[in-house]
Amino acid sequence: MNSNLTMAKRTKSNEKRIALLNATLHLVNNNGFHDAPMSKIAKMADVSPATIYIYFENKQDLINRLYLENKASFSEAAFKNYLPDLPVKKGFELIWRNMAQFKLHQVEEAKFLSQCDNISTMIDEESRQEGLKNLQPLLDLWKRGQKEGIIKSVSPYLLYAYAIYPLAFLMTMQQRNDFELTEGNLTEAFESAWNAIRI
Amino acid sequence: MNSNLTMAKRTKSNEKRIALLNATLHLVNNNGFHDAPMSKIAKMADVSPATIYIYFENKQDLINRLYLENKASFSEAAFKNYLPDLPVKKGFELIWRNMAQFKLHQVEEAKFLSQCDNISTMIDEESRQEGLKNLQPLLDLWKRGQKEGIIKSVSPYLLYAYAIYPLAFLMTMQQRNDFELTEGNLTEAFESAWNAIRI
Amino acid sequence: MNSNLTMAKRTKSNEKRIALLNATLHLVNNNGFHDAPMSKIAKMADVSPATIYIYFENKQDLINRLYLENKASFSEAAFKNYLPDLPVKKGFELIWRNMAQFKLHQVEEAKFLSQCDNISTMIDEESRQEGLKNLQPLLDLWKRGQKEGIIKSVSPYLLYAYAIYPLAFLMTMQQRNDFELTEGNLTEAFESAWNAIRI
Amino acid sequence: MNSNLTMAKRTKSNEKRIALLNATLHLVNNNGFHDAPMSKIAKMADVSPATIYIYFENKQDLINRLYLENKASFSEAAFKNYLPDLPVKKGFELIWRNMAQFKLHQVEEAKFLSQCDNISTMIDEESRQEGLKNLQPLLDLWKRGQKEGIIKSVSPYLLYAYAIYPLAFLMTMQQRNDFELTEGNLTEAFESAWNAIRI
DNA sequence: CATGAATGAGTGTTCATTCAT
DNA sequence: TATGAATGAACACTCATTCAT
DSSP: OOHHHHHHHHHHHOOOHHHHHHHHHHHHHHOOGGGOHHHHHHHHHHHHHHHHHHHHSSSSHHHHHHHHHHHHHHHHHTTOOOTTOOHHHHHHHHHHHHHHHHHHHHHHHHHHHHHHHOOOOOOOOHHHHHGGGGGHOOOOOOOOHHHHSSSSOHHHHHHHHHHHHHHHHHHHHHHHTTTTOOOHHHHHHHHEEEEEEEO | TTTHHHHOOOOOOHHHHHHHHHHHHHHHHOOOOOGGOOHHHHHHTTTTHHHHHHHHHHHHHHHHHHHHHHHHHHHHHTTTTTTTTSSSHHHHHHHHHHHHHHHHHHHHHHHHHHHHHHOOTTOOOOHHHHGGGGGHHHHHHHHHHHHHTBBOOSSSHHHHHHHHHHHHHHHHHHHHHHHOOHHHHHHHHHHHHHHHHOO | OOOOHHHHOOOHHHHHHHHHHHHHHHHHHHOOOOOOOOOHHHHTTTTTTHHHHHOOHHHHHHHHHHHHHHHHHHHHHTTTTOOSSSSOOOOOOHHHHHHHHHHHHHHHHHHHHHHHHOOTTOHHHHHHHHHGGGGGHHHHHHHHHTTTTTOOSHHHHHHHHHHTHHHHHHHHHHHSSSSOOOOOHHHHHHHHHHHHBBO | OHHHHHHHHHHHHHHHHHHHHHHHHHHHHHOEEEGGGGHHHHHHTSHHHHHHHHHSSSSHHHHHHHHHHHHHHHHHHHHOOOOOOOHHHHHHHHHEEEEEEEHSHHHHHHHHHHHHOOOOTTOOOOHHHHHHHHGGGHHHHHHHHHTTTBBBOOOOHHHHHTTTTTHHHHHHHHTTSSOOOHHHHHHHHHHHHHHHHHH
């Protein structure tokens, strides 16, 4: 079966692609964008600098893809076990806790996403728009909550600002060892989130 | 030492210093830290690149000072008219609205501060610690609120995450024209902030 | 590691390395260390400035290598045809004349070595020590001469100062056209050298 | 007597001039020409960089003057107590030992002169020629020695190479702590020098 | 005379990207 | 596909010198 061979080849290539994405993630997180040169990324992924350009158009493209793939895996995690017909608060808590778990355990990925979302010049507009789509189920849930009179009738940006965005801050502080996000804190945090957006 | 009494000389011009800080603010905001080279900063401030080094030790020092001076002017604005014996909610609302006004009207400064606070590699630890001190009156107010049984007895990091940090998100969205922070929205936002932290 | 078996690539060209060393030699000799910038070296070697850093770690490394390689080729010349069992005076004369020939005909190399040996800040200590090793056969010969009661029993530094070091001066003067090192002069010079160190 | 005032002024100015020369001497000796910037020289002499240009035309001029003044003080020392009618060997020994004493005790000055004499690009031709004149009495002595059949009838460059130049090497080695120039060594060295040039 | 600010030209070095294999 | 060599353009920073006082 020569499909095996192609398979093998594709698999091997994908390993390099993933190694490159991982190296980029790690370097940008720890050294900052301005000290994550292509040469270091290549070295860390154990390939030649030139090889990067086989898998990605250029550095910006590499960053964009990294962003989009992490964003996708974030929302996959966020909506795990979520069913659109759950009661609003139940559904929200499920999503919220999923997101919190991701930020707590996929620290590197979360840190990278947070940087990208906070720095206007890192990701280009197109990729950012693309990344936003993943949130749709949450927006739908909120809309339903508003119809049902459970959630404040305000812009989803406001809801996001108070319900989701604070998690990024807590994650950052936890990473700097300024603050520990225990199970108790997590429950308090959810309470705050819910109180901020419920009617 | 007494030479400055007897000898004539040109003196450092504060105008140039400020022009340099402004140029840096503008470039970092619009191009990102990685595309704000000293040469562009100099050109924008209408001085020679070498002149920067008369006013600042190096690029990092320039960024640090810009951060600290903006942070100071932010907290000056934040605590304008604030008196430590105001009732807790009144005091909090005053500070919160002051901060919101700053973020709404000193957009550039706020954007820069937000970037610095969110990217670990931008400001060195020392300057960050220095910048944190400015928040003390708010922390004191929260402590008092907790004693009085008005504010949740949780870590100040949690309070900050839900009461203050969301403003950064709203500011960013407003800047991207995704969202308009009207007077009405502002009142809703404050409600959310307060509900998130009050008992 | 096995990648060089399976993958094609351009290989470092020794020609470029040598062109860079030659350019450096020439520029340092004619303009001095302080006016031999990497940009000029690159231009003279007909490569991009960045290419230098493929072949050498940095400017100091480039200078060190140039020193060591010239030092090695100097001592290769110095000990050409030398056999350790030659009579002391014969052996010394052979080495001395070899050195003189090198300094007379490999003028550029000799001039560079002389500069390096006379300016403490040019070569780092490690490379200087490395370069010293090449003289060992001469030191051994002197030691034998001392045992045989032919050569003064004084520090080898003294012997070197009077037997070898003067050649550097003569070479310099010859280069400045102040003095011509004819065959006759050479014989006189050797006589002086020998008289200075023999018992 | 207003000459007193002028005197005072001239004296004060001369102090700065000397401070600048000393600073230059020290920095060039210890850091090398390429790391002895005008700004450091000024700082070390406790004056403004601009002040240097009141006392010297430019950096090259500063180096040249330093060279010439040290060369002059070297030959003043060299010919101390020398009388042109001394017997040749006596006269030579006097001068030689004077020179040796200078190199042993005015280490900084001697080191600087040695650097200048060995590096073609440090001093401009004019100053070098000027500096050479100081040696005249020694050259005259040698000429007399040659007439009297005591000293080899060879070029004065050869005589200098073997009689004087080796001292520079010994001084350098002494400074690097590779070698100690004791009284005994000094006598051996003089013997070598004399044997190298006498008939 | 003396100053510290100011600077254009230059420094060694790095980088994202391309080339030749 | 994959490589390491190669590079032009840029980078942060420094320097000898001049300017304005």
